[in-house]
Amino acid sequence: MNIETIWAQYQTSLKAFLHKNINNPDDVDDLLQEILIKTYRSLNTVKDVTKIKPWLFQIAQRSIIDFYRVQNKNLPPENEELWHEQPNQHLYDQLAECVLPFINALDEDDKQLLNAIEIEGVSQKDYAEQHGIKYSTLKSRVKKSRNTLHAAFKQCCDFEMDTKGNLMDYHKKYKECKPQ
Known part of the structure; x- marks a missing residue:
């Protein structure tokens, strides 16, 4: 042609x-x-x-x-x-390496909850049924656990977000970031 x-x-x-x-x-x-x-x-x-x-x-x-x-x-x-169009996959890959140590540093309930839902991909409804928890209660616990995890990350890093809440960049506050 x-x-x-x-x-x-x-x-x-x-x-x-x-x-x-x-x-x-x-x-x-x-x-x-x-x-x-x-x-x-x-x-x-x-x-x-x-x-x-x-x-x-x-x-x-x-x-x-x-x-x-x-x-x-x-x-x-x-x-x-x-x-x-595409999130910055490189940033997500870098931060993914940090997630597990931070989750594992949380108290046992938060650790178990976030590992199941965020890492293993168990749906919140399934998790609630498996553990005999009301779904609305679980949603609140997940939000609280995520906020706790986020606070731990914020102690270690500064995050730059766009207007839609997408991660644009991050900067470590310390040379060696470890969960506390």
């Missing part, structure tokens, strides 16, 4: 998509031109011709995000999720 055929087939729908997300027609035309250039430069990377349409619209979506970033405007609400 060549660029002329692809552009003839998808230009109209791409332009309509851009108009839904950008108010100024001149900006839409500029973005459409950018998309054409990006398509021309990268068309050889598409191995499966049946994936051309989603690939083009992905380029368009990213171009819209870049446009708003450059314009220093807020993204439309339906695109807001794209800013946080």
Whole structure:
């Protein structure tokens, strides 16, 4: 497939998509031109011709995000999720190594509860049934245990969160962090 055929087939729908997300027609035309250039430069990377349409619209979506970033405007609400597509897995992996020692340093009830629910993946309802505890009582205990664990972590590290509560970064307060 060549660029002329692809552009003839998808230009109209791409332009309509851009108009839904950008108010100024001149900006839409500029973005459409950018998309054409990006398509021309990268068309050889598409191995499966049946994936051309989603690939083009992905380029368009990213171009819209870049446009708003450059314009220093807020993204439309339906695109807001794209800013946080993937959590920072590296941070989670690093902190995962710390979780067990901190859980194991808690009192026996909290330790048993969090190991079962957070580490072993037992549902709260199942745990409540297995231990003869009211579900609402267990939910309160889980929240209390999580808060205790969080407080232990906060003694060791400072956490940076985004506006949605996702972990962005952390910094150890001491060279050697150990549960107390």
